[in-house]
Amino acid sequence: MRLAETQEPHSAASTFQQLANTRMDFVRAGRLDKAVQRYRSAHGNLPGLPVVRLALLGSSTLGHLHAGVRVGALRHGVLVDVYENAFGMYRQEAADVSSGLHAFRPDVVCLALDAHHVAASGGEGRAEQVLADLRELWRAVKEMLGCVVVQQTVLPVHWPVMGNQESRLPQSPASVVESVNRLLRSEAEAQGVYLLTVDTWAAIDGLSRWFEPALWNRSKQEVHPRVSDLYGEQVGRILAALRGKSSKCLVLDLDNTLWGGVIGDDGMEGIVLGQGSAVGEAHVALQRYALQLSERGIILAVCSKNDEANALAPFADHLEMVLRRKHIACFVANWQDKATNLRYIAETLNIGLDSLVFVDDNPAERALVRRELPMVAVPELPEDPSGYVGTLAAAGYFEALEVTAEDRARAELYRSNAERENLRRSTTDMGGFLQALQMELTWSPFDSIGLKRIVQLMNKTNQFNLTTRRYTEAEVAAMLDDPSVLTLQLRLSDVYGDNGVIALLVGRLADSATLDMETWLMSCRVLGRNVEEATLNVLVEQARAMGCTRIVGTYRPTAKNGMVRDHYQRLGFAALGQQEDATRWELWLDSYASRDVPMTIKGGKTWTTHTCTAS
Amino acid sequence: MDNPHLYRELTEIFREVFDDDTLTLTPETTAADIDGWDSMAHIGLIVAIEERMGVKFNSAELESLHNVGQLAGVLEYKLESRQVKA
Numbered sequence: 011m012r013l014a015e016t017q018e019p020h021s022a023a024s025t026f027q028q029l030a031n032t033r034m035d036f037v038r039a040g041r042l043d044k045a046v047q048r049y050r051s052a053h054g055n056l057p058g059l060p061v062v063r064l065a066l067l068g069s070s071t072l073g074h075l076h077a078g079v080r081v082g083a084l085r086h087g088v089l090v091d092v093y094e095n096a097f098g099m100y101r102q103e104a105a106d107v108s109s110g111l112h113a114f115r116p117d118v119v120c121l122a123l124d125a126h127h128v129a130a131s132g133g134e135g136r137a138e139q140v141l142a143d144l145r146e147l148w149r150a151v152k153e154m155l156g157c158v159v160v161q162q163t164v165l166p167v168h169w170p171v172m173g174n175q176e177s178r179l180p181q182s183p184a185s186v187v188e189s190v191n192r193l194l195r196s197e198a199e200a201q202g203v204y205l206l207t208v209d210t211w212a213a214i215d216g217l218s219r220w221f222e223p224a225l226w227n228r229s230k231q232e233v234h235p236r237v238s239d240l241y242g243e244q245v246g247r248i249l250a251a252l253r254g255k256s257s258k259c260l261v262l263d264l265d266n267t268l269w270g271g272v273i274g275d276d277g278m279e280g281i282v283l284g285q286g287s288a289v290g291e292a293h294v295a296l297q298r299y300a301l302q303l304s305e306r307g308i309i310l311a312v313c314s315k316n317d318e319a320n321a322l323a324p325f326a327d328h329l330e331m332v333l334r335r336k337h338i339a340c341f342v343a344n345w346q347d348k349a350t351n352l353r354y355i356a357e358t359l360n361i362g363l364d365s366l367v368f369v370d371d372n373p374a375e376r377a378l379v380r381r382e383l384p385m386v387a388v389p390e391l392p393e394d395p396s397g398y399v400g401t402l403a404a405a406g407y408f409e410a411l412e413v414t415a416e417d418r419a420r421a422e423l424y425r426s427n428a429e430r431e432n433l434r435r436s437t438t439d440m441g442g443f444l445q446a447l448q449m450e451l452t453w454s455p456f457d458s459i460g461l462k463r464i465v466q467l468m469n470k471t472n473q474f475n476l477t478t479r480r481y482t483e484a485e486v487a488a489m490l491d492d493p494s495v496l497t498l499q500l501r502l503s504d505v506y507g508d509n510g511v512i513a514l515l516v517g518r519l520a521d522s523a524t525l526d527m528e529t530w531l532m533s534c535r536v537l538g539r540n541v542e543e544a545t546l547n548v549l550v551e552q553a554r555a556m557g558c559t560r561i562v563g564t565y566r567p568t569a570k571n572g573m574v575r576d577h578y579q580r581l582g583f584a585a586l587g588q589q590e591d592a593t594r595w596e597l598w599l600d601s602y603a604s605r606d607v608p609m610t611i612k613g614g615k616t617w618t619t620h621t622c623t624a625s
Numbered sequence: 626m627d628n629p630h631l632y633r634e635l636t637e638i639f640r641e642v643f644d645d646d647t648l649t650l651t652p653e654t655t656a657a658d659i660d661g662w663d664s665m666a667h668i669g670l671i672v673a674i675e676e677r678m679g680v681k682f683n684s685a686e687l688e689s690l691h692n693v694g695q696l697a698g699v700l701e702y703k704l705e706s707r708q709v710k711a
């Protein structure tokens with residue numbers, strides 16, 4: 011810890027993050043937190059770690075949770091500034107624009123209401139009343155502060171008065187808490203609120219570790235300090251997911267990970283998988299969990315030291331296999347080292363190495379990958395395969411906020427993408443390859459139906475992102491009817507399927523004739539397909555329709571967006587020079603001639619279709 | 626200070642909680658002597674001692690503590706009676 015404090019910011023950031031990743035109790039976490047705070051006040055923020063302003067609001071003592079929250083978020087790559095309301099005053103502060111809460115300008119408000127506040131005395135209709143109050147509060151907070159709302163579920167600390175049949179007494183405090191939690195779960199999505207489900211974590215961990223009546227009486231701390239790190243871990247996951255820092259791909263080893271034994275030695279009959287063996291069932295459980303992840307949008311890949319034919323055989327012919335070849339977006343079985351293969355997988359799927367989670371039973375392989383590729387998440391598996399699923403699930407790499415239809419389709423999408431990549435590798439004629447793809451680019455302005463997906467993309471795209479500007483849902487919603495803002499969302503489909511929304515652009519009228527590009531981002535999945543040029547054709551046409559004669563673009567460098575440094579130059583923009591850390595570029599529209607692009611372009615509100623000549 | 630082992634263990638916990646590696650304890654040390662030992666930090670300190678040493682204070686005991694000597698006394702009693710039971 012002392013070492014980190016003497017390091018330059020890049021090293022300090024990674025040392026602090028490594029420290030946050032080690033196992034520690036709340037006392038150590040508190041000490042690490044103090045070191046990070048000291049460092050930040052001496053040197054400013056840490057590079058690569060975005061800062062989230064979190065208001066932790068409630069009606070009991072929450073100060074003992076701040077350090078855990080900051081360390082939990084740091085573990086997931088986010089720095090947090092925490093604000094807490096004056097004791098018991100969260101409603102007043104939310105309503106009063108001159109309050110400390112409003113001055114703090116939170117990005118996220120977390121409503122951490124305690125069970126005594128919610129249901130000390132219970133009563134008829136109390137749960138519905140609580141929900142009605144909360145809905146009102148959420149609306150006010152979102153409107154007045156324009157921030158994301160996280161609602162903590164209620165810890166079930168009230169003793170039942172009936173016992174097992176408590177639900178027959180809906181007005182009892184225990185029943186009210188249960189009803190509130192049920193209502194929160196059914197309403198959160200529709201209300202656009204995220205849940206922090208402390209009742210679930212306390213149930214897994216043991217309620218008596220989370221809540222102690224003596225401590226409540228003494229200091230009004232509902233969440234016990236000894237679990238402040240667990241609490242902070244969960245808050246940290248949500249904040250990281252809001253900043254698009256969740257993992258995207260699960261990379262699985264085969265021998266002794268997906269099945270027991272070694273396929274190359276033991277053969278199809280010899281590997282242990284399925285009913286009749288405890289070990290075989292444990293491996294099936296891991297496969298089932300992987301399939302469930304895949305069904306909600308996590309990409310699956312295989313990375314195994316094997317002959318490819320041997321490795322593929324169980325996927326085709328073993329009756330107990332849950333996973334089949336079609337579930338695996340990228341299948342790599344060879345004798346190269348795993349770090350090299352993981353790089354290949356990330357490249358083929360066009361995602362960052364820091365989006366990979368690597369699951370391998372072999373400690374040596376795990377150690378190699380941790381050393382060579384520290385950005386890859388490598389869970390420390392227990393020896394007994396029955397613990398694989400629990401370890402993977404508890405680590406929370408895949409924390410997600412929304413399930414969009416595109417998430418559900420994503421695994422399929424990445425698989426067809428890997429096929430495209432294979433096609434590209436097998437053909438040397440790039441133009442012919444692009445023609446064979448039969449691409450169709452469809453554009454439209456932002457709309458309220460796609461709003462969630464748009465915000466999600468804006469907040470998680472790091473590489474092909476010219477300005478890396480992040481937006482709240484409210485900010486994007488405000489663009490929909492703003493005549494001075496030009497918004498474009500572009501989808502791309504081809505012979506392999508629909509890629510979904512792959513690019514977003516936001517331009518604002520700087521003066522009546524200049525469109526200033528505030529955001530231009532694109533999914534790396536569609537790189538190398540002339541989508542940038544086709545997008546520019548659309549942009550110029552729309553800018554002209556707004557009466558513009560000039561488009562100005564900005565490139566603001568970050569640790570991750572070096573790939574688009576020359577984006578505007580490549581598209582024929584002229585340099586306008588440096589502005590603080592950014593470079594500025596301009597394009598005059600009178601001399602712009604549409605580029606030849608190998609795809610059909612469709613779009614507009616009116617869905618007028620026109621075709622650009624293929625090259 | 627008749628139990629140096631206990632004082633060593635307590636000193637280590639105090640140093641971590643108050644983030645000060647030079648901190649030393651005597652039986653007469655009170656909250657006024659240590660930077661940051663406010664009521665909030667006190668709760669954290671007590672929980673840290675409970676967790677690290679595997680003991681549990683009851684509410685009455687906590688109200689009777691006014692300096693480190695009294696804390697050590699209560700702890701000594703708890704640790705001893707635990708050994709007897711074991």
